[in-house]
Amino acid sequence: MKSPTGSLTELEGAVLVEVLHRGMTTAFKVRRAFQQSMSSEWSGSAGAVNPAIRRLEAAGLLAIGAPEGARGTRQLSITPSGEARLQEWSLDAERACNIGIDPFRIRAGLWAMLPESRRSALFDNLRRTTEAQLARLPTYGKDRDATERVAIGIVHDTLIMRLAWLDGFENGRKA
Amino acid sequence: MKSPTGSLTELEGAVLVEVLHRGMTTAFKVRRAFQQSMSSEWSGSAGAVNPAIRRLEAAGLLAIGAPEGARGTRQLSITPSGEARLQEWSLDAERACNIGIDPFRIRAGLWAMLPESRRSALFDNLRRTTEAQLARLPTYGKDRDATERVAIGIVHDTLIMRLAWLDGFENGRKA
DNA sequence: CCGAACATGTAACCTGTTACATGATTAC
DNA sequence: GTAATCATGTAACAGGTTACATGTTCGG
Numbered sequence: 421m422k423s424p425t426g427s428l429t430e431l432e433g434a435v436l437v438e439v440l441h442r443g444m445t446t447a448f449k450v451r452r453a454f455q456q457s458m459s460s461e462w463s464g465s466a467g468a469v470n471p472a473i474r475r476l477e478a479a480g481l482l483a484i485g486a487p488e489g490a491r492g493t494r495q496l497s498i499t500p501s502g503e504a505r506l507q508e509w510s511l512d513a514e515r516a517c518n519i520g521i522d523p524f525r526i527r528a529g530l531w532a533m534l535p536e537s538r539r540s541a542l543f544d545n546l547r548r549t550t551e552a553q554l555a556r557l558p559t560y561g562k563d564r565d566a567t568e569r570v571a572i573g574i575v576h577d578t579l580i581m582r583l584a585w586l587d588g589f590e591n592g593r594k595a
Numbered sequence: 596m597k598s599p600t601g602s603l604t605e606l607e608g609a610v611l612v613e614v615l616h617r618g619m620t621t622a623f624k625v626r627r628a629f630q631q632s633m634s635s636e637w638s639g640s641a642g643a644v645n646p647a648i649r650r651l652e653a654a655g656l657l658a659i660g661a662p663e664g665a666r667g668t669r670q671l672s673i674t675p676s677g678e679a680r681l682q683e684w685s686l687d688a689e690r691a692c693n694i695g696i697d698p699f700r701i702r703a704g705l706w707a708m709l710p711e712s713r714r715s716a717l718f719d720n721l722r723r724t725t726e727a728q729l730a731r732l733p734t735y736g737k738d739r740d741a742t743e744r745v746a747i748g749i750v751h752d753t754l755i756m757r758l759a760w761l762d763g764f765e766n767g768r769k770a
Numbered sequence: 771c772c773g774a775a776c777a778t779g780t781a782a783c784c785t786g787t788t789a790c791a792t793g794a795t796t797a798c
Numbered sequence: 799g800t801a802a803t804c805a806t807g808t809a810a811c812a813g814g815t816t817a818c819a820t821g822t823t824c825g826g
Contacts, residue, residue, distance in 0.1 A: 429784090429785075429786095430696060430698060430701060431785080431786080433701065433702075434701055434702060437701070437705060441704070443649065446804090446805070446806090447805080447806070447807095448804065448805050448806075449804095449805095451805095452804095458694055459693065459694035459696075459697075460693050460694070461694070461695065461696045462786075462787095463786080463787060463788085465640075465785060465786070465787055465788070465789095466805095466807065466808085467785095467786070467788075467808080467809085468785075468786045468787070468791090468804070469786095470806075470807065470808090471785080471786085472785085472786090475666040487805095487806090489794085489805095490793090490794055490795080490807050491793080491794050491795075491804065491806085492628045492794085492805065492806065493804085493805060493806090494805090494806085506705070507705070509702075510702045510705040510706065512719060513717070513720045513721050514724065515698055516698050516699050516702045516724075517698075517699060517721060517724040517725055517728065517757075518634065518635050518698045518699075519633055519634035519635070519636070519728075519750055519753060519754075520634065520636065520695050520696045520697045520698055520699075521605060521634075521636045521693050521695045521696050522634075522695045522697075522749070522753075523605065523690055523692075523695055524691050524692065524695075524749070525691045525746050525749040525750065525753075526609055526612070526683075526746070527608075527685040527691045528687040528745050528746050528749055529612060529616070529742045529743060529745045529746045530681070530682070530811090531685065531745075532610060532741070532742050532745045533742055542686060542688070545688045546691065546692060547683060547688065547690050548688075549688045549691075550692055553692065553694075566706050566707070567704045567708055567793085568704060570703050570704045570707045571700050571701070571703050571704045571707075572701070573703075573760075574697070574700040574703055574760060575625065575694055575700065577696060577756055577759075577760060578697075578700075578753075578756070579694075579758050581752055581753070582692075584752075585748075585749060585752060588629065604812090604813070604814095606813080606814080619776070621776090621778090622777080622779095623776065623777050623778075624776095624777095625798050626777095627776095637814080637815095638814080638815060638816085640814075640815055641777095641778070641779065641780085641816095642779090642780080642781085642814070642815060642816075642817085643813075643814045643815070645778075645779065645780090646813080646814090647813085648812095662777095662778090664777095664822090665821090665822055665823080666776065666778085666821080666822050666823075667777065667778065667821085667822085668776085668777060668778090669777090669778085699795070764813070
């Protein structure tokens with residue numbers, strides 16, 4: 421269990437964002453936020469989030485309150501040092517501009533090799549799946565504040581881009 | 596070292612794509628392709644690629660030739676079974692439509708909280724970084740064939756989307 | 771001849787996943 | 799009361815990273 425003396429992992433950053441954002445939360449709520457997140461980047465498993473929280477505490481970036489109530493709930497809050505580190509993390513343009521792991525893109529080359537009939541069936545399927553995700557967005561963003569909706573907006577843009585790509589491909593753009 | 600009886604990991608899929616695509620390659624070339632890839636998804640480290648290749652061979656999806664020449668180069672080729680598995684992997688709409696880990700999106704919420712002056716400085720920086728990536732694309736795609744350029748096209752679209760988002764944000768769209 | 775690129779491989783480590791164990795509270 | 803939700807935690811595992819170790823070939 422190394423304390424994050426180097427730069428924060430994406431999960432650690434996301435945890436700090438969540439805590440900063442909520443002001444006060446619990447480990448459970450952070451996990452649930454990841455579980456319910458539109459993107460299935462992380463499972464929000466206790467086995468990932470709890471160790472990450474302990475690492476952040478060990479590095480002095482997160483304060484963990486004493487267990488309260490019968491459930492032993494522990495309040496999390498970000499420390500000034502944590503805020504500073506988070507900002508530094510967020511301002512790293514090199515990292516922020518990385519093209520992440522995109523399952524859609526990785527597979528797209530293979531789709532292009534499919535015979536027309538199979539491809540158009542698949543593309544219909546992909547369109548339906550994407551539109552279902554789009555339809556979920558308003559509900560999902562409902563009780564989030566403006567800051568969180570910024571990220572949701574990018575998810576929205578990404579889904580729209582995928583739909584446009586699917587349409588554009590079939591209209592022979594391809595290049 | 597489990598053989599991939601379950602579904603392929605993204606890396607395993609990407610390795611098979613690379614081998615299918617090149618017809619014949621070596622582990623070294625696969626690694627280099629990942630290292631040079633526009634997206635820094637994977638480091639292309641020997642410690643990841645070699646075990647993945649062995650897993651794929653153990654599962655009968657990849658054939659590894661005997662060491663040839665003084666360098667002991669081993670030719671890789673995809674088996675019919677591997678092609679079938681790869682297709683199955685690529686047609687999984689649920690997985691393909693996942694919103695991946697996007698460092699840009701994860702940070703965007705924080706950027707929105709920055710004071711105007713700091714934000715506009717950062718956004719300039721992000722624009723420059725993104726435009727530099729865009730500028731690299733033609734060179735990068737030069738000696739790739741049409742199929743590979745499909746994925747490059749999506750990288751292109753993603754970068755354009757980010758630029759549009761940066762501009763749109765500063766023009767007060769924000770929602 | 772030396773350094774860069776080609777080529778493979780292993781060991782130690784970090785981090786995330788699944789799957790479980792435990793218990794309290796709330797809603798029906 | 800019992801099922802769902804809240805709340806925390808650990809153990810075993812899988813997969814990727816860094817960092818090495820080893821040797822070949824080619825260009826200057």
